[in-house]
Amino acid sequence: MSIVAAFFDDAFPPKSKFSVDDIPDLTGKIAIVTGSSAGIGVETVKALLIHNAKVYMANRSEAKTAPIIQKLKEETGKEAIFLKLDLSNLRQVKQAAAEYLSKENELHMLFNNAGVMVPPIENITSDGYDLQFGTNVLGHFLFTTQLLPVLLSAARTTGKPSRVINTSSNAHRIAKTIEFETLKDGPKRLKKSPSNLYAQSKLGNILFANELARRYGDQGIVSTSLHPGLLRTELQRDMSKTQMRLFGWTFQPAEKGALTQLWAGTMPETEAYNGKYLSAWARVSQPNAASQDTVLAKNLWDWLEDQVAQL
Incomplete structure (x- = not known):
């Protein structure tokens, strides 16, 4: 599928056959949703609470999250739990995982939902990485791998796979490879546009x-990635007026964007979707060729491991 055809497929997807009402009872299940202080993260948390999951909202700001927790409690009768997580600070990511591990022995659903999109090029993480790759990929890699013990424990205890759901974007189609020399701050990164760096992430x-x-599927983890849809959320705060004029008319409400990741994280049929790429609204789709390059994926994993090895 060409980039243009894929864009129109993503912009005008068929009506979903899945709704949040289809989610089974999640009593006894624990979920973490990163980036859940706005947009589809909040909608994901709300649906999980309605269906009786215990939910940790992993965000940077407790002050911003607290009123959302209260509002969700009023709407659902259930209270989410704040977990401080700053994906742009690797040591803090490790602390966040340690905090969770001190409280829970299992984790059934990890929604790696947080993201940064097209910030000013000068913005980098506290560790010197490109802000988009450092937050969207490296931070989530560290958080996920630190939580592997409880993800695997939940799978062993329940006999059902634990889910790791990674929110990507149709923007990935623009990227042809990972340019490793652009992942840390430096001259080569500064020659790239924020849009290209976003696509790469x-x-x-x-x-x-x-x-x-590939590494953990046979141990009880189902890992998927997805394009949630073209959505109207805080993620567009750094988009230019030109970009908003070009794409803003296609944006859908945030609650629709939660559908695909909720489907991936909760439904029995998606237990069979390990390694699949999903798209709006709750369907299997086909990502670009670069994303299926197993050598590139291994090289990226090795690079990610190297970055966090000394923490």
Whole structure:
């Protein structure tokens, strides 16, 4: 499928056959949703609470998250739990995982939902990485791998796979490979546009998800990646007026964007979708060729491991 054809397929997907009402009872299940202080993250948390899951909202700001927790409690009768997570700071990511591990022995659903899109080029993480790749890919890699013990424990205890759901984007189609020399701050990174760096990070999400599927699928983890749809959320805060004029008319409400990741994380049929790429609204789709490159995926995993080895 060409980039243009894929864009129109993503912009105008068929009506979903899945709704949040289809989610089974999640009593006894624990979920973490990163980036859940706005947009599809909040909608994901709400649906999980309605269906009786215990939900940790992993966000940077407790002050911003607290009123959302209260609002969700009023709407659902269930109270989510705040977990401080700053994906742009690797040591803090490790602390967040340690905090969770000190409280829980299992994790059934990990929604790697947080993301940064087209910030100013000068923005980098506290560790010196490109802000988009450092947050969208490296931070989530560290968080996920630190939580592997409880993901695997949940799979052993329940006899059902634990789910890791990685939110990517149709923007990944623009990226042809991972240019490793652009992942840290430096002259080569500064020659790239924020849009190209975003696309590269979204390709990274799929490659990571696929490699996680290959390494841990036989141990009880189902790892998927997805394009949630073209959505109207806070993610567009750094988009230019030109970009908004070009694409803004296609954006859908945030609650629709939660459908695909909720489907991936909760439904019995998606237990068989390890390593699959999903798209709006709740369907299997085909990502670009680069995302299926197993050598590139292994090289990325090795690079990610190297970055966090000394923490």
